[in-house]
Amino acid sequence: MIAEAGLAALWLAATLALLQFALGALVVGRGQLGLAPAIVPVTVVQAGLVAVAFFCLIAVFAQSDMSVLLVATNSHSAKPMLYKIAGTWGNHEGSMLLWVTILGAAGATIALFEKKLRADTKVATLAAQGLIALGFYAFLLFSSNPFARIAGVVDGQGLNPLLQDPGLAFHPPTLYAGYVGMSAAFSFAVGALVTRNVSAEFARAMRPWILGAWIFLTIGITAGSYWAYYTLGWGGWWFWDPVENASLMPWLAATALIHSVTVLATRDGLRAWTIMLAVLAFSMSMVGTFLVRSGVLTSVHSFAVDPRRGIFILALLGIYIGGALALFAVRIGTVTEGSRFEMFSREAALVINNLLLTVILVVIMAGTLYPLALEATTGAKISVGAPYFNATAGPLALMLMVVMAAGPLLRWRSDRPQALLGRTAVAIFAAAAALLLLAAFGGKIGVLPLLGLVAAAGIAVASLAPLWKRKLLRTPLFTWGMVIAHLGCGVSIAGMACDSAFTRENMVALVPGETSSVGPFNVKLLGLRDKQGPNYAALEAVLSVSKGAQGEPFTMLPQLHQFTDPPMRTNQAAIRTFWNGQLYLVVGEQTDGTRWLIRMWWKPFVTFIWLGGAMIGFGGLLSLMGRVHRDVLGPRWKLAGWKFWQRRKVTS
Amino acid sequence: MEIGGLEILAASQGDVMKRRWLLWLPFGLCIALFAVFFAGLLNPEDHVIKSKVVGLPLPEFTARPAFPQQPGVATADFRDGKPRLLNVFASWCVPCVAEIPMLMRLKSMGVEVDGIAVHDTAAGLGKFLADNGNPYTRVGLDDEGRAQIAFGSSGVPETYVIDGNGKVLQQHIGVVDEAALPKLLALLGRTQ
Numbered sequence: 001m002i003a004e005a006g007l008a009a010l011w012l013a014a015t016l017a018l019l020q021f022a023l024g025a026l027v028v029g030r031g032q033l034g035l036a037p038a039i040v041p042v043t044v045v046q047a048g049l050v051a052v053a054f055f056c057l058i059a060v061f062a063q064s065d066m067s068v069l070l071v072a073t074n075s076h077s078a079k080p081m082l083y084k085i086a087g088t089w090g091n092h093e094g095s096m097l098l099w100v101t102i103l104g105a106a107g108a109t110i111a112l113f114e115k116k117l118r119a120d121t122k123v124a125t126l127a128a129q130g131l132i133a134l135g136f137y138a139f140l141l142f143s144s145n146p147f148a149r150i151a152g153v154v155d156g157q158g159l160n161p162l163l164q165d166p167g168l169a170f171h172p173p174t175l176y177a178g179y180v181g182m183s184a185a186f187s188f189a190v191g192a193l194v195t196r197n198v199s200a201e202f203a204r205a206m207r208p209w210i211l212g213a214w215i216f217l218t219i220g221i222t223a224g225s226y227w228a229y230y231t232l233g234w235g236g237w238w239f240w241d242p243v244e245n246a247s248l249m250p251w252l253a254a255t256a257l258i259h260s261v262t263v264l265a266t267r268d269g270l271r272a273w274t275i276m277l278a279v280l281a282f283s284m285s286m287v288g289t290f291l292v293r294s295g296v297l298t299s300v301h302s303f304a305v306d307p308r309r310g311i312f313i314l315a316l317l318g319i320y321i322g323g324a325l326a327l328f329a330v331r332i333g334t335v336t337e338g339s340r341f342e343m344f345s346r347e348a349a350l351v352i353n354n355l356l357l358t359v360i361l362v363v364i365m366a367g368t369l370y371p372l373a374l375e376a377t378t379g380a381k382i383s384v385g386a387p388y389f390n391a392t393a394g395p396l397a398l399m400l401m402v403v404m405a406a407g408p409l410l411r412w413r414s415d416r417p418q419a420l421l422g423r424t425a426v427a428i429f430a431a432a433a434a435l436l437l438l439a440a441f442g443g444k445i446g447v448l449p450l451l452g453l454v455a456a457a458g459i460a461v462a463s464l465a466p467l468w469k470r471k472l473l474r475t476p477l478f479t480w481g482m483v484i485a486h487l488g489c490g491v492s493i494a495g496m497a498c499d500s501a502f503t504r505e506n507m508v509a510l511v512p513g514e515t516s517s518v519g520p521f522n523v524k525l526l527g528l529r530d531k532q533g534p535n536y537a538a539l540e541a542v543l544s545v546s547k548g549a550q551g552e553p554f555t556m557l558p559q560l561h562q563f564t565d566p567p568m569r570t571n572q573a574a575i576r577t578f579w580n581g582q583l584y585l586v587v588g589e590q591t592d593g594t595r596w597l598i599r600m601w602w603k604p605f606v607t608f609i610w611l612g613g614a615m616i617g618f619g620g621l622l623s624l625m626g627r628v629h630r631d632v633l634g635p636r637w638k639l640a641g642w643k644f645w646q647r648r649k650v651t652s
Numbered sequence: 653m654e655i656g657g658l659e660i661l662a663a664s665q666g667d668v669m670k671r672r673w674l675l676w677l678p679f680g681l682c683i684a685l686f687a688v689f690f691a692g693l694l695n696p697e698d699h700v701i702k703s704k705v706v707g708l709p710l711p712e713f714t715a716r717p718a719f720p721q722q723p724g725v726a727t728a729d730f731r732d733g734k735p736r737l738l739n740v741f742a743s744w745c746v747p748c749v750a751e752i753p754m755l756m757r758l759k760s761m762g763v764e765v766d767g768i769a770v771h772d773t774a775a776g777l778g779k780f781l782a783d784n785g786n787p788y789t790r791v792g793l794d795d796e797g798r799a800q801i802a803f804g805s806s807g808v809p810e811t812y813v814i815d816g817n818g819k820v821l822q823q824h825i826g827v828v829d830e831a832a833l834p835k836l837l838a839l840l841g842r843t844q
Binding site (some may be wrong): 311369 | 682
């Protein structure tokens with residue numbers, strides 16, 4: 001029953017999406033302005049119905065209703081409840097349903113809360129949102145029905161054990177909120193092009209939506225990186241896997257976008273470019289989703305899919321992205337030129353930021369798609385790995401960091417180089433000091449990590465400089481947001497550079513009782529024992545670790561998990577965090593009768609990578625709050641706050 | 653000073669507007685990208701990597717003896733005028749167990765099968781052969797997979813047919829099964 005109700009809700013939602021698009025087309029295309037108010041409730045109800053469908057799917061997973069094909073192939077009655085629920089989106093159909101659910105929610109939020117946008121542009125934006133939703137509903141209903149039933153299954157086949165992790169249960173929804181949230185930017189851009197409304201005011205209306213999606217993307221990528229680090233047991237935190245790249249590419253486009261939209265909102269410049277980036281950011285999100293779903297690129301993240309689905313979704317993306325770009329080509333000529341600015345100004349720094357981000361995006365896209373293009377043209381099979389990406393994206397990212405340090409210290413419109421030099425003097429001094437210290441005490445470090453650490457020192461100081469001589473409490477929240485996000489970039493770069501410069505690694509085969517060491521730690525294998533998890537058997541190594549000779553010993557317990565449904569082995573690393581880094585231990589195979597492989601890493605300041613990522617996300621959140629406060633709620637909130645303050649004074 | 657090279661993005665949007673074809677560039681790139689996607693999708697990836705040494709003399713390699721009393725395997729062994737099979741396997745490889753009976757049958761027919769165990773240990777290998785039977789005339793240990801890389805094998809099990817002059821005639825990827833037998837025998841110059 002629940003499955004059928006879900007399917008019915010999905011059909012109704014699809015019908016309303018069609019209505020949503022049709023209403024928008026009538027209002028904007030035919031000038032039937034009387035219909036305009038109807039689009040808001042239609043959008044909201046559509047979002048509600050698809051949410052109902054999604055909760056129905058969660059319910060059948062929670063009940064382990066094995067007569068539903070999707071549950072039977074992806075769940076198992078013996079699984080813990082959390083993973084039963086997470087299993088809802090741990091597969092192709094369910095994740096697509098989650099995708100449209102978030103799309104619906106984004107549309108409804110715009111319908112309800114967007115008040116600043118010109119009325120016709122808002123209608124066009126919602127219509128675009130409806131059109132996107134319509135295509136994906138068609139995809140779900142015609143080729144990926146999540147509610148299809150089967151007869152005669154005893155128990156399910158289980159969920160990929162790598163996905164049975166609490167962090168991962170919430171990772172896809174976060175990342176999807178970011179991917180799909182970018183649809184708002186896309187629809188805004190389409191709406192603005194259709195209604196010829198590319199203006200500073202439009203940019204101010206669009207900005208909070210982009211920021212919101214960008215925050216989710218940032219958190220999603222950071223969390224995904226930490227997940228890969230602690231579950232895959234390779235000691236690495238970024239693998240340049242096609243799917244990681246697929247999440248990084250929209251992030252880069254969105255990062256460029258939040259900077260260019262600022263130029264449009266504040267100085268009314270970069271009109272065409274901002275529209276282009278808005279289209280690009282969501283296009284990259286869709287291509288990202290598509291890369292995962294289609295099996296075009298092989299990756300640990302792929303779900304099994306048949307090629308017909310791939311062709312369906314590919315055609316869909318081609319129509320949306322190609323359509324938006326064609327609209328761009330036709331309409332952008334009518335967008336008048338924005339304000340001009342000089343070579344040495346904050347706008348120019350933001351343009352360079354945008355150029356660098358775009359080049360990094362192109363470089364990563366080329367590396368990700370080159371094997372595909374090569375196989376399509378010559379049939380040769382190659383894979384592009386970390387050496388390419390580190391060598392190309394690394395130096396570009398460092399250049400970007402330099403621009404990022406200087407940009408916020410430049411004035412709008414025009415500035416003088418000498419003035420900038422004065423404002424960045426302390427930062428330059430910090431970078432120089434870091435260089436000297438590293439040269440003296442750092443030992444042998446690669447060029448890129450060395451430059452990374454030097455840049456990080458400079459950024460740390462430069463990013464705080466905008467607060468210089470300001471009253472901290474009266475500094476606007478979005479300025480705080482920028483400062484914290486930029487500081488986060490420095491912190492993250494420092495973590496990455498420390499990890500590649502100072503990591504100590506040791507792989508040994510130990511007999512119980514034997515001791516080895518890594519970095520400042522002595523690691524003794526006390527023994528091994530069997531453990532039983534809810535749906536796996538584990539082998540646990542008991543390791544006694546002490547720092548130096550006199551250090552207080554503590555126990556670390558890395559595990560090797562053997563899952564039964566489906567049969568698969570995974571590593572559960574034991575990680576201990578210190579203020580200055582992490583000790584990362586993994587137990588591997590038995591090498592001969594008595595010895596066990598133990599792999600150990602001491603990773604100084606590796607935690608800074610994710611701390612920085614979290615700071616970037618938090619900075620985005622502050623910025624969003626600041627913008628919403630000033631641009632959207634500003635006058636009302638101020639008034640409310642003042643009244644509250646008055647009343648309090650009276651009562652006390 | 654107005655900005656120069658960055659005009660496409662920023663200041664002189666007007667110039668771009670004059671070159672209208674430039675505005676269609678993103679659209680064109682997008683179409684090209686999707687053409688590649690379609691091509692990728694319509695030719696589903698096959699993960700079989702064919703060795704480049706087929707039709708060429710077996711490259712130089714040596715794999716040390718697995719057991720003290722026995723010889724290892726090296727390129728020179730294959731130039732004695734006798735065609736034979738070279739089987740790349742490992743004791744940790746589950747499908748390799750499945751093909752042992754077929755290799756035993758080949759052995760009973762008088763076909764010489766040499767084995768190279770990749771990334772393996774003497775202990776593991778001893779147990780594997782004791783449990784499943786030993787169809788090999790010689791077994792070499794390829795500790796770091798160097799021999800495997802030398803003749804372009806990408807996985808286990810793989811079986812190579814090598815003629816009496818040390819030339820690689822055929823690479824068989826995956827388990828040697830009933831269906832593969834006639835072809836291997838024909839290449840070895842035998843009739844069933």
